Amino acid sequence: MNGDAGALERYLAELRGELRARGVDDAGDLAEEIRSHVREAAGGSGDEDAVANALAAFGPPADLAATVASERFAGGLEGGPRQAGIWHRGLAGLMDALLVAGPPVVFAIPAITWLAWVARSVATPEVGLSGALTTPTSLIGLSFTLAMAIWAFVSARGNSRAVRAGRPTTGMRAAGLTVADVGGKRLVVPASTALAVGLPPVRRRGAAIAGVTAAAVIVLAALAWAPMMSIISARSMTENQAVIDAGVGIVRGLYDAALSRDPDEVASLEPVFSKSGTTFKEFAAGLTTDDIRGYKSGGTEFRSVGATESLVVSMQEWAAPDSVSPSYRHVLFTFVRPAGSPASDWTLVKVVRDPLGRPPGGGPSAEEARGLITELVNQAGLSTDDRVASGAEMMTDSFAATDAAKGLLRGSTEVPTQGRVPSIDSIELDGRFAMVRTTEWWSHVGGDLSVGQERHYVYRVLRSRGKALVDGRELVE
Amino acid sequence: MDGFSTWMAQFRKGLVELLILQLLAERELYGYLVVQELKDLGDMAAGEATVYPVLRRLESSGYVGSRWVHEDSGNPRKYYAITDEGRAFLARALAEWDKTESVVRALRGRV
Numbered sequence: 133m134n135g136d137a138g139a140l141e142r143y144l145a146e147l148r149g150e151l152r153a154r155g156v157d158d159a160g161d162l163a164e165e166i167r168s169h170v171r172e173a174a175g176g177s178g179d180e181d182a183v184a185n186a187l188a189a190f191g192p193p194a195d196l197a198a199t200v201a202s203e204r205f206a207g208g209l210e211g212g213p214r215q216a217g218i219w220h221r222g223l224a225g226l227m228d229a230l231l232v233a234g235p236p237v238v239f240a241i242p243a244i245t246w247l248a249w250v251a252r253s254v255a256t257p258e259v260g261l262s263g264a265l266t267t268p269t270s271l272i273g274l275s276f277t278l279a280m281a282i283w284a285f286v287s288a289r290g291n292s293r294a295v296r297a298g299r300p301t302t303g304m305r306a307a308g309l310t311v312a313d314v315g316g317k318r319l320v321v322p323a324s325t326a327l328a329v330g331l332p333p334v335r336r337r338g339a340a341i342a343g344v345t346a347a348a349v350i351v352l353a354a355l356a357w358a359p360m361m362s363i364i365s366a367r368s369m370t371e372n373q374a375v376i377d378a379g380v381g382i383v384r385g386l387y388d389a390a391l392s393r394d395p396d397e398v399a400s401l402e403p404v405f406s407k408s409g410t411t412f413k414e415f416a417a418g419l420t421t422d423d424i425r426g427y428k429s430g431g432t433e434f435r436s437v438g439a440t441e442s443l444v445v446s447m448q449e450w451a452a453p454d455s456v457s458p459s460y461r462h463v464l465f466t467f468v469r470p471a472g473s474p475a476s477d478w479t480l481v482k483v484v485r486d487p488l489g490r491p492p493g494g495g496p497s498a499e500e501a502r503g504l505i506t507e508l509v510n511q512a513g514l515s516t517d518d519r520v521a522s523g524a525e526m527m528t529d530s531f532a533a534t535d536a537a538k539g540l541l542r543g544s545t546e547v548p549t550q551g552r553v554p555s556i557d558s559i560e561l562d563g564r565f566a567m568v569r570t571t572e573w574w575s576h577v578g579g580d581l582s583v584g585q586e587r588h589y590v591y592r593v594l595r596s597r598g599k600a601l602v603d604g605r606e607l608v609e
Numbered sequence: 610m611d612g613f614s615t616w617m618a619q620f621r622k623g624l625v626e627l628l629i630l631q632l633l634a635e636r637e638l639y640g641y642l643v644v645q646e647l648k649d650l651g652d653m654a655a656g657e658a659t660v661y662p663v664l665r666r667l668e669s670s671g672y673v674g675s676r677w678v679h680e681d682s683g684n685p686r687k688y689y690a691i692t693d694e695g696r697a698f699l700a701r702a703l704a705e706w707d708k709t710e711s712v713v714r715a716l717r718g719r720v
Contacts, residue, residue: 165640165661165687172641172684189657196658203662 140170143187150197162200166190215319216309224320228291228303295320376432378476379443379467387427387447390416408480418485419449426450430462443467443478449485461486625655625663627706630691630699633673639686640664664689672698 144163151159173189174182190196215221294301295318300310310323382404389397390412401412418424430446445465463485467478625647632638632646644660655663667673672695679685691699 161687162661162665164685168639168684168686169641169644169657169661172686190661191658196662199658200662200665203666 140167140183140187143190143193147193147197150194151200154197154201156197156200216322220307220309220322221304221320224301224303224307224309225291226303227306228301372434374475375441375469375478376434376443379445379465379478380429380432382467382476382478382480383445383447383465384427384429386412386415387419390419391424391427393420404480405483408483410483415483415485424449441469441471443469621655621659625659626667627699627702628655629660629663629667630672630695630702633689633691634696634699637688637690639678639688641686643689667695671695 144167147166148159148163151162156162170183170186173186291301295311300320304310304320305323308323309320312319312321386401386404389401393416405412405415426449428448428450430448432446433444435442443466445467447463447465449461449463463483465480466482466484468481469478628647628650629643632643638646640657640661643664644655644657647655647660664673668675668689672692673689674692675687675689677685677687
């Protein structure tokens with residue numbers, strides 16, 4: 133008797149739990165009704181078999197609770213689960229798309245890579261690798277696009293069928309959706325409401341595998357893309373580097389010859405300048421006049437447009453090595469050549485020295501900087517002995533002055549910023565005054581090249597509550 | 610579940626509601642008796658696992674009302690009675706049933 137009563141109570145307890153898990157709020161009422169039913173069915177005897185048979189007629193508690201839960205919304209009652217949002221359903225569609233379209237992508241990328249590899253050996257300078265690849269890759273792309281279109285049609289139809297049949301697709305499961313019968317309609321609802329509509333909890337194992345597969349497809353595609361592009365562009369990059377190096381080599385040769393001050397070199401290099409609008413003699417004279425001490429490559433910009441290639445070589449001419457900081461000016465050499473011609477076949481068409489219209493200001497020398505600071509200190513009625521005592525404090529002041537100067541520069545209307553990016557390169561601190569060297573950069577078209585102009589500023593730094601403030605400045609250029 | 614079983618499940622789903630409402634239109638009944646009455650009707654009858662959920666939905670829909678009665682036997686019973694709304698629904702459902710039945714009979718008579 134006790135054992136039978138225990139079976140009934142266990143059943144009812146489990147039923148109450150299942151009902152509550154499905155959001156049925158009056159689980160106790162139904163449980164009591166079933167208790168009454170079982171007692172009556174067992175004839176009040178509490179016979180073990182009679183109770184067991186009566187309970188068996190109700191089925192497992194989980195199934196009964198599911199039926200009760202689903203019946204709640206069978207009439208389309210208010211409060212039933214709503215269709216998942218369009219973005220949520222869209223995500224499921226995307227997952228399905230990845231699962232189906234992913235494998236073709238994984239195969240297409242190696243196929244194009246292989247084609248690129250083969251095309252490398254047949255590509256000619258006239259056509260180039262991209263030209264050799266155009267037809268086969270276009271065919272692959274066309275086939276792939278057609279396949280995707282067909283797939284999208286089939287997939288959409290398959291999804292509709294799945295929903296009508298009450299089966300969530302893999303993408304839906306992966307996105308946490310399921311299909312429920314609500315008020316006689318099949319709706320795609322969040323899986324979290326599955327219990328509430330009497331459906332078993334969504335098994336996400338398959339969905340998890342699908343999600344991992346989709347992610348793997350994306351990662352594989354991303355990983356394959358880089359080497360593929362590398363192979364495709366490998367030949368042109370090598371070729372490009374050769375022609376760039378050739379152009380830079382020509383310019384270096386010009387500088388070496390000009391700085392050697394050897395008059396014999398002038399005659400031999402004049403032909404290089406024949407189409408540039410200037411002469412080697414004028415070019416070399418500029419170095420002498422401005423006391424240029426050295427040169428350095430400042431970057432290149434290589435372009436291939438149709439049958440013509442162009443190369444701009446930026447060089448830095450260094451001067452005034454005894455200044456507080458080194459100073460230089462830019463020179464731009466522009467070359468052109470027919471595409472596919474030998475690497476060194478460059479024609480110099482333009483030489484622009486100091487495109488910013490300023491000679492290489494040497495900036496104040498260390499001696500001059502000290503004099504300027506002293507002058508400013510005297511003007512302010514201060515003493516040059518009024519210095520920060522310890523090295524640590526000096527360092528603190530240096531950083532603070534730099535930060536303050538940066539803020540002042542960036543917010544100042546006096547510093548030309550149109551097309552320029554002022555930046556702080558260094559700071560010289562002298563007690564309560566700071567020498568700040570800035571470089572204002574002009575970005576060249578395309579952004580690959582830039583040229584800069586140095587400016588030197590002196591800042592008077594006031595100490596206030598341990599912080600340095602910049603309250604004024606003088607341009608020293 | 611084959612096609613016929615699916616069809617039967619759908620067919621019985623609405624039918625059970627109709628039968629329960631018809632039984633309750635005759636007299637007030639509690640769940641156990643509803644199950645027994647339906648079982649007495651034969652194979653079309655629905656079991657406990659179907660009747661109780663449907664009773665709850667009919668109650669939620671306002672077609673039946675209920676009250677707990679504590680009998681002398683000590684076993685409380687929940688009695689269900691059809692409401693006016695339930696009677697109106699039943700009348701419409703039976704009319705639809707009659708119409709459907711006549712259509713089916715007419716079609717079968719042509720064979």
